[in-house]
Amino acid sequence: MNENAVRSAIQEAIRSTPVVDPHCHLDPGHPGSRSFDDILLYHHVWIELVSCGLPQKEVTAAGLPQELVDPGMDPLERIRRARPYFHAIRNTVSSLFLRWLLRDLFEWEEDLEVSDPRKLQERMDGMLSRGGWAEKVFQRCRIERCISVEKGGNEGTPRILKGAETLGIVNLVDGKRSARETLASKDAELGREIRTAGDYREYLVRKLDVVPPESLRFLGAWVAPSITDELATDEEVTRILGRARDGRALSQEETGSFCYFGLCAGLDHLKKSRLRTIQVIVGAEVLPPHRSIPQWDGRFTAALARIAGAYEEFRFNVSTASEHYLQDIAILAKHLPNISVAGYWWHTLYPNYIRLALETRLDIVPANKIVAFFSDAYHCEWIYPKLRLVESILEDILVQRVMQDRYSLPTATSLVPTLLHDAPTDIYLR
Numbered sequence: 001m002n003e004n005a006v007r008s009a010i011q012e013a014i015r016s017t018p019v020v021d022p023h024c025h026l027d028p029g030h031p032g033s034r035s036f037d038d039i040l041l042y043h044h045v046w047i048e049l050v051s052c053g054l055p056q057k058e059v060t061a062a063g064l065p066q067e068l069v070d071p072g073m074d075p076l077e078r079i080r081r082a083r084p085y086f087h088a089i090r091n092t093v094s095s096l097f098l099r100w101l102l103r104d105l106f107e108w109e110e111d112l113e114v115s116d117p118r119k120l121q122e123r124m125d126g127m128l129s130r131g132g133w134a135e136k137v138f139q140r141c142r143i144e145r146c147i148s149v150e151k152g153g154n155e156g157t158p159r160i161l162k163g164a165e166t167l168g169i170v171n172l173v174d175g176k177r178s179a180r181e182t183l184a185s186k187d188a189e190l191g192r193e194i195r196t197a198g199d200y201r202e203y204l205v206r207k208l209d210v211v212p213p214e215s216l217r218f219l220g221a222w223v224a225p226s227i228t229d230e231l232a233t234d235e236e237v238t239r240i241l242g243r244a245r246d247g248r249a250l251s252q253e254e255t256g257s258f259c260y261f262g263l264c265a266g267l268d269h270l271k272k273s274r275l276r277t278i279q280v281i282v283g284a285e286v287l288p289p290h291r292s293i294p295q296w297d298g299r300f301t302a303a304l305a306r307i308a309g310a311y312e313e314f315r316f317n318v319s320t321a322s323e324h325y326l327q328d329i330a331i332l333a334k335h336l337p338n339i340s341v342a343g344y345w346w347h348t349l350y351p352n353y354i355r356l357a358l359e360t361r362l363d364i365v366p367a368n369k370i371v372a373f374f375s376d377a378y379h380c381e382w383i384y385p386k387l388r389l390v391e392s393i394l395e396d397i398l399v400q401r402v403m404q405d406r407y408s409l410p411t412a413t414s415l416v417p418t419l420l421h422d423a424p425t426d427i428y429l430r
Contacts, residue, residue, distance in 0.1 A: 001409065003399065003403055006399050006402045006403065006409060006412075007395070007399050009409055010395050010399055010402075010412055010413060010416065011395060012413075013413040013417070014394070014416055015142075017142065017420050017421055018143075018421050019141060019142050019143050019420050019421060020145050020146070020420070020421050020424040020425050020428070021143055021145070021146035021373065021374050021375050021383065021424075022146075022147050022218070022279070022317070022371060022374050022424045022428045023149070023163070023220075023279060023342070023343070023374040023375070023376055024147065024374070024376060024377045024383070025067070025149060025376065025377065026148045026379070028150070028157050028160045028162070029152045031134045031159075031160060031379070031380040032128060032379060032380050032381065033379040033381055034128070035128070036079070036120065036124035036125050037059075037066070037071075037076075037078045037079055038066065039098075039101065039379065039382070040079055041059060041060075041066060041071075041078060041082060042094075042378070042379070042382055043065035043066070043067050043378070044094045045089070045094045045095075045098060046059070046065055046066070046082075047290075047291070047292075048094055048095075049086070049088075049089065052088035052089060053085055054081075054082060054085045058081050058082070059073060059078040059081050059082050060072070060073065060078075063289050063290075064289060065290055067378045068290070076118060076121055079120070079121070080117050083112065083115075083117060084113070086111075086112040086113045090111075090113075093350050093389070096385070096389075097382070097386065098112065098385075099111075100385040100388060101381055101382070101384055101385050104140075104384065105140070106123060106127055107123075108120065108123060134380050135159075137380045137383070137384065138159060138380060138383075140384060141380075141383050141384050141387050143159070143380075143383065145159065145160075145425075145429065146159065146160055146161070146375070146383075147160075147162065147217045147218065147428060148161070148162065148163065149162075149163050149164055149220060161429075162215060162216050162217060163216055163219070163220060164211050164218075164219055164220065165220035165221075165222060166207060166208055166210075166211065166219050166220070167208075167219050167220060167221035167222075167263065167266050167278070168220060168221065169186070169207055169262070170221065170223065170258075170259050170263045170266065171222070171223070171224050171255070171259050171262075172240070172244060172250070172258045172259070173250065175286045175287040176287065176288050178247070179244035179250050179255070180245065183241065183244045183245060186203055189206075190202065190206065194241060195238070195242070195245070197234040197235075197237040197238050197261070199241075200237060200241065200261075200262065200265070201265045204266050204269065205269050208266060208269055213270055213275035214274050214275065216275055217428050218275070218277040218428060219270070219275060219278055219279070220279040220280075220281065221263055221266075221279070221280050221281070223281075224255055224256050224282075224297075225282055225283060225296055225297035225299070225300050226252040226255055226256030226259070226297045226299055226300075227259045227260050227282075227299060227300055227303040228253060228302075228303050229260050229303060230253050230256070231257035232258075232260040232261040232264070236257060237257070237261045240254045240257065256299060256303070263307060264307065264310070267311045267314060271313065276313060276315055277315045277317065277427060277428055278314050278315065278316050278317070279317050279319075280316050280318045281319050281320070281321070282295075282300055282318075282320050282321070282322075282325065283295050283321035283322035283325060283345070283347070284345075284347060292321075292347070295321075295322060296322045296324040300328070301328040301329070304316065304318070304332060305332055305336060305339075309336070311338075312337075312338055314338060315338050315340065315427055316338060316339045316340070317340045317341070317342050317371065317427050317428075318341055319341070319343050319344070320348065321347040321348060322347065323353050323356065323357075326353075326356060326357055326360050327364075329341050330360050330361050330364040330365050331364065333361075333365040333366075333369050333370075334364050334365055334366075340369035340371065340427055341361055341369065342374055343371060343373055343374040343376075344357055344390075345376065346376070349376075351389065354389065354390060354393050355397065358372065358394060358397055359397060362397070367415055367419065368418060368422065368423050368426060369423065369427075370418075371419070371423050371424045371427065372394060372419035372420055373386075373391075373419075374424075375387065394419070398413075398415065398416070399412075
């Protein structure tokens with residue numbers, strides 16, 4: 001077949017397919033950016049600027065991403081301070097995303113390092129303030145539905161549905177706090193000390209009941225890579241709690257067992273609800289002040305397989321921030337009916353890993369269990385470059401497979417709506 005004709009057919013399939021984005025952080029009441037610095041200093045860009053020399057607190061008073069805390073600075077001054085550093089990141093995908101976003105959504109052609117910040121602010125803020133701006137962006141991206149884990153605005157808008165990351169509470173340690181500090185925060189939420197496995201179950205039930213599961217499309221579980229069933233009994237969890245309260249160091253087996261116990265306890269409680277979709281994400285840890293690193297542990301695969309087997313009434317849609325899990329979760333999705341795979345989370349949203357993930361999953365996983373995209377975006381504008389990159393790679397893969405006689409053209413074109421729309425719809429919206 002003629003390659004140009006094949007590419008044209010696949011491009012048309014992409015252009016005509018609505019997209020379901022099953023994980024984002026959009027404010028349902030205000031999904032678009034409020035100011036041009038929301039876009040230009042998006043956290044993926046900001047951390048690269050800090051990495052290449054921008055002082056940690058130069059454009060945010062707290063030294064934290066603007067998505068976590070108000071930067072406490074004038075937007076124009078923030079961009080003026082950051083401007084000298086944009087040249088150093090001109091090679092990165094984050095910089096590419098900014099160029100696509102500025103050119104295609106805001107019709108701005110100049111590079112950031114030579115742009116007049118005030119003129120850029122006038123152009124971008126003028127467009128952001130127009131009525132219907134966010135809807136225009138959604139239409140440009142062909143977004144039919146997206147599911148946000150953020151609170152705000154109307155809890156159920158036609159375009160933005162609700163999810164929650166409540167099951168992230170199953171971890172006893174994180175990169176920023178010790179087990180003792182994490183336990184103290186849980187004590188405060190419960191209103192008394194958590195000393196036994198029974199106390200911990202009560203804490204989980206209260207947390208899960210704060211937002212009725214029936215109002216959500218999924219619950220998210222950000223689990224420890226070391227998750228394991230090795231010590232996940234009432235007696236061992238009570239012992240682990242005692243060690244944490246005493247400030248003693250916990251082993252990977254202990255923190256992983258605590259996570260396993262908590263996830264199972266949460267699922268036991270959720271059996272009483274109608275919610276059946278669990279979004280599992282694994283493979284990243286945030287160190288102080290806000291520096292994320294990838295994580296991998298071989299125990300995750302076996303633990304998730306055991307949980308999926310024990311809780312067959314739930315659907316587990318899995319994404320990871322470490323490419324080392326790629327084959328693992330694809331094989332799980334091949335063999336277990338209630339495990340599926342999704343997107344490229346955080347440290348894997350780069351062309352090489354996207355291509356590797358799509359190639360691997362298309363080879364191994366039934367198509368109706370592959371969610372080819374989620375944005376993880378905090379502002380709707382940032383959906384655009386992420387989706388454009390994923391679709392361009394998907395296009396190249398499908399063209400190549402048709403030309404190699406691995407897929408027929410009808411098969412290739414039919415996969416586009418399956419991966420971008422039908423699979424996430426079946427997993428999250430039905």
